[in-house]
Amino acid sequence: ETGVTQTPRHLVMGMTNKKSLKCEQHLGHNAMYWYKQSAKKPLELMFVYSLEERVENNSVPSRFSPECPNSSHLFLHLHTLQPEDSALYLCASSPSRHWASTEAFFGQGTRLTVV
Amino acid sequence: AQSVAQPEDQVNVAEGNPLTVKCTYSVSGNPYLFWYVQYPNRGLQFLLKYITGDNLVKGSYGFEAEFNKSQTSFHLKKPSALVSDSALYFCAVRVSGNTPLVFGKGTRLSVIA
Numbered sequence: 676e677t678g679v680t681q682t683p684r685h686l687v688m689g690m691t692n693k694k695s696l697k698c699e700q701h702l703g704h705n706a707m708y709w710y711k712q713s714a715k716k717p718l719e720l721m722f723v724y725s726l727e728e729r730v731e732n733n734s735v736p737s738r739f740s741p742e743c744p745n746s747s748h749l750f751l752h753l754h755t756l757q758p759e760d761s762a763l764y765l766c767a768s769s770p771s772r773h774w775a776s777t778e779a780f781f782g783q784g785t786r787l788t789v790v
Numbered sequence: 791a792q793s794v795a796q797p798e799d800q801v802n803v804a805e806g807n808p809l810t811v812k813c814t815y816s817v818s819g820n821p822y823l824f825w826y827v828q829y830p831n832r833g834l835q836f837l838l839k840y841i842t843g844d845n846l847v848k849g850s851y852g853f854e855a856e857f858n859k860s861q862t863s864f865h866l867k868k869p870s871a872l873v874s875d876s877a878l879y880f881c882a883v884r885v886s887g888n889t890p891l892v893f894g895k896g897t898r899l900s901v902i903a
Contacts (some may be wrong), residue, residue: 677833677835681833713897715799715897717794717892717893717895718880718893718894720890720891723890724884731890731891746828764872765833765834767833767834771887772838772882772887772888773888774887775884775885775886775887775889776820776822776839776841778836778839779836779891780836781826781834781835782833783832784831784832784833786831
């Protein structure tokens with residue numbers, strides 16, 4: 676295991692539901708990330724948090740709302756999603772977002788299906 | 791802007807044969823290059839990286855990759871493929887701490903017994 680844990684592993688939600696994805700790391704890392712993985716597309720970086728402060732938001736729709744209450748936890752709140760939002764959502768962490776030479780550690784992902 | 795290309799969606803190899811998964815990149819500046827592997831229903835696992843120095847980088851599970859600056863490539867290789875190597879492989883590049891890690895689309899490797 677990589678030390679990054681995501682829950683739930685699978686989630687099915689209706690378009691009017693509100694749900695949250697959770698990510699937890701106890702690696703002592705200062706940077707955390709949300710990625711979206713869709714079939715046959717590159718991984719899309721959604722959000723970057725550094726020391727609990729959001730530093731990047733790559734034009735993600737407002738129906739996705741991240742929250743980082745502390746450096747070990749990252750949430751992705753979901754509201755009024757569309758079927759095209761169905762994907763694997765991956766959380767990752769790294770020691771520091773400024774250290775370009777260090778690799779990121781990924782969680783196992785949450786498979787989200789919007790019906 | 792930085793980008794990564796993995797020209798093959800799928801690579802099929804017989805068990806015991808050498809394998810190559812291709813990756814080319816485009817950056818302004820010196821690249822940091824990474825390979826990750828994703829097994830079914832799992833997240834991405836780090837395999838190896840090139841930072842500086844020796845162009846041949848050795849990583850986990852017997853994989854290695856060769857950095858070729860003139861061809862802007864970072865192909866992943868293994869001398870003898872195993873069925874258990876069957877997975878999705880991602881190449882990624884980063885230039886600095888102020889730029890994000892950019893991934894390719896991934897290449898699905900199938901090793902056939």
